Every structure is written in C-alpha cells, then in structure tokens.
Amino acid sequence: MNSTPLQPVHWVASSKKDLLAMPDDVQDVFGFALHLAQAGTKHPQAKPLKGFGSAGVLEVVEDHHRDTYRAVYTVKLGDAVYVLHCFQKKSSRGIATPKPDLDKIRDRLKLAEQHAKGETS
Template identity: 60%
Template sequence: MAETMKEIHWVGSSKKDLMKMPGDVQDIFGFALHLAQSGAKHPDARPLKGFGGTSVLEVVENYKGNTYRAVYTIRYSNAVYVIHCFQKKSHQGISTPKRDIEVIESRLRFVEASCGGL
C-alpha cells in the first residue's frame, strides 16, 4: 500500500527565503519537511517555544558560523505549512528574534484563517 504524503504549502516568502540559503542547509530542511509530509519527525525538529504544544516545529542548522531556521506546522491533516525560513542574525542568546516571532505569529494567523480555524 502506497504511503500518503501531505502536501507542502509555502506561506509568504518562506520558499524564496529557503532557496537563498546554502545548498547543504536547503538539503537538511528539505529532508525535515519530507519527513513531516510522511508523518515522521526529523531528529533535530523540536517544538517552537511559545506556540502551544508540538504542532509548530522548528529545525535549526548551524552552517559555517551562521544559524538557519525553518519553522513549519503539522497542525492540519491536509498539509505541512512552511511558515518561515530565516537566518538568525542576532548574536544575543539562542532565542528567536522578536521580528521573526512576529512574522511567525502573523503567518500562523493567516494559515488558521485559511484552514477555518483550529
């Protein structure tokens, strides 16, 4: 029996932003998203703090002194929604910068409205 794969939906500029990242980082994030599509979880995927549970995940990759993040949600049964892909530029701690949190919140609201709420 063939495995059913969820669709990928890119929110805002997330795909364009991912495509600007180094190839090795794209490969890691692409594999994490592929696993999410099939219902599995990448070993480095973890819940994004402050977003209520395990349905909003992030994968963090350090590459040549830079840190890259991909945030996606598996909250909906029909698709994996890629919310935000970005390079973390702040060097103050490991927390996600406020501007990026605001982008994530805004895009999640858009997805929730598009999908008819939770």
C-alpha cells in the first residue's frame, strides 16, 4: 500500500464548475488524470501544452461523441496540482488549442503562481 500523501488540488477560477458540466465519461478520465497527478505520476494521455516552456503545464484530451474536451493543469507550483482550465474545444481548425483558451490558461497560470507564493487566498 502506498503511504505517500496525495498533493492537494486547487481549482483556478471556473475550472471545477466547467469540469462538472462535462459528460460523466469525460469527468472520469480527467478525474483519474488529476488523481495520478496528485500521486506524482502522469496519465498516459497527459502531454505538455505547447507554448508554456518549462512551466510544467499539462493537457489531457478526451474525445466523446465527436466532441473534444481538454483539461489543463500544472504540477510545478509548490506541492499541489493546479487545474487551470477545463473546456470543450470548439474550433474546427486542426488540433491546436484556440488562442482565447491559451490566453485564459496564461492568465490562470499567473493566478496559480500568486496563490502558490501565498499572495492570494
């Protein structure tokens, strides 16, 4: 039995509400990925999100009934998992993350960094 304590999860802005609005199957995949992150391991579908350098921002992508859902989180801030953004990808152009979502992730990463430094509640 593994006695390593799980890292806490911090939900940034509306990320938890957004996750809970997704289909149950998608919630299960993302919940399992976050559980693995809490335990210090990585879900097989978790990949570094391009454009964030060494910030340790990971993305899990799940397809469900021809829709694509994404959960973005970081494990590089203190001893916690910060869920930055959960969303349904609406863009029909390629697999790239849409710019408004990337902007939101950048803004929320700044909030998470402030929280990790104890600057916000």
